[in-house]
Amino acid sequence: MIFRQLIDKETSTYTYILGDADSGVALIIDPVIDQVERDIKILAELGLTLTHTLDTHVHADHITGSGVLRERLGAKTVVSTRAKVKCADIDAQQGQTIAFGAHSLEIRLTPGHTSSCMSFVVVNGDTTMVFSGDALFVRGCGRTDFQQGSPSDLYDSVHNEIYSLPDDTLVYPGHDYKGHTVSTVAEEKAHNPRLNLGIDKAGFSVIMDGLKLAYPKKIKESLPANMACGEIKPKTEGMEA
Amino acid sequence: MIFRQLIDKETSTYTYILGDADSGVALIIDPVIDQVERDIKILAELGLTLTHTLDTHVHADHITGSGVLRERLGAKTVVSTRAKVKCADIDAQQGQTIAFGAHSLEIRLTPGHTSSCMSFVVVNGDTTMVFSGDALFVRGCGRTDFQQGSPSDLYDSVHNEIYSLPDDTLVYPGHDYKGHTVSTVAEEKAHNPRLNLGIDKAGFSVIMDGLKLAYPKKIKESLPANMACGEIKPKTEGMEA
DSSP, X not given: OEEEEEEETTTTEEEEEEEOTTTOEEEEESOBGGGHHHHHHHHHHTTOEEEEEEOSSOOSSSOBSHHHHHHHHOOEXXXXXXXXXXXXXXXXXXXXXXXXXXXXEEEEEOOSSSTTOEEEEEEETTEEEEEEETTOBXXXXXXXXXXXXXXXXXXXXXXXXXXXSOTTOEEEESBOSSSBOOEEHHHHHHHOTTTSTTOOHHHHHHHHHTOOOOOOTTHHHHHHHHHTTTOOOOOOTTOOO | OEEEEEEEXXXXXXXXXXXXXXXXXXXXXXXXGGGHHHHHHHHHHTTOEEEEEEOSSOOSSSOBSHHHHHHHHOOEEEEEGGGOOTTOSEEEOTTOXXXXXXXXXXXXXXXXXXXXXXXXXXXXXXXXXXXXXXTOBTTBOOOOSSTTOOHHHHHHHIIIIIXXXXXXXXXXXXXXXXXXXXXXXXXXXXXXXXXXXXXOHHHHHHHHHTOOOOOOTTHHHHHHHHHTTTOOOOOOTTOOO
16 A cells, blocks of 8 residues: 655645555545645656545635546545535445555544544554544544534544544544644543543533634635635625635 | 654654654654654653654754753764764764664765765664655755755765665655655655656756755754754854854
8 A cells, every 4th residue: 555644734734645556546635725736746656546535524724626636637526425515526425435446445424523524444454544634633633613513523423433443543633733643543542632531521522612712714715615626716795604 | 663753844844753662662863852842742652761862964954852852851862973963972873773672773874965964774574764864855855055065975875875775665854845754765766856866976966056045044053052962052253153
């Protein structure tokens, strides 16, 4: 398996390329529109043909590269069925798998940061990897105060869909703001300040409801664009998300 | 083996933790002084005892965390013998190895970006990793216009000490400014615009001599501090590097 973690520094977003070395088939998770040229170049240099782009959710902080990658490379766009994104080629369901060559990615719906969040599980030999989007960060998690966010849903998603994976599962987050690139399920169970095993759902909700975060700067631009797979439509009145 | 890649976003510097899961012994490569609290926290959470800090070279763009990590955790500082850093505990030589539990790191002197640059090779099962510092970047390399830099030396270092490793060796650079985290020897031999196998030493020197880069902003502060393992001494006249 070919694996690459890529960073969009402006938004601290991680993009992941997962490829099958033998067949040359690849997926990309959470491409950022501003980095599409970089991503197309690396795919070409690695000899990979992109078949699918997967968005862990409808992002509020950046615009997806999925539409451009479909246009340029013919890759199908995969978004949670709960997002009701009309432009998506595949409305992803719980338990659905996306094959890439001899490998396979399993979709787990992990709402809570937004109602349409998904995580992706890939098993490669002895290694299990979960791409947790904004459900679970290294020592953190996504906020729950917009886009149908819900601390109760997020708590259940992380405990039922991510913490049920083997303890040595590598956790690859959607963002990191302190420079971490990866963690493990065991580490987060022990050390996540919001989601360690000593915190119950009520305690987690108190933490999340008390965050008082500023509204995301790019949300007005990002949400409508991402509902259109990254197409940036001219702004019109009444467009606010 | 426990492995973590960490990022200092301000300077796009990569720090690496290499640990032995059984003995709990760990090394750190290129710690950044501003990130020392993060690094101490992650070492503690991973249950690791730091025995050595290794600087790939005397950095011009940031200050090493090696002195603070020695003071706080007792870790020995490892710097190239060519750097003549008086504060170093170990003056590293070509071919020297540093053990961490059952694992081992091999030192290769790779001058050219600076005269004191080193790369580190670690073999873990079927995987070979090289921590190439500023000798080799993903699709690039360190500049050669100060600190006894030399395009001729850098060309020889990369070709003799890094490109002689197996083609599937993972290349972990000291920096990346476009959001790449890793590459392979095969990829760089094929796609590095300065150091692909189609470019000879004369061609490489023409490229490097033509770069006309701005002088590093932090060099006046960084070099004297790094010659003292990160200790920031009061500025005095005539201190310019």
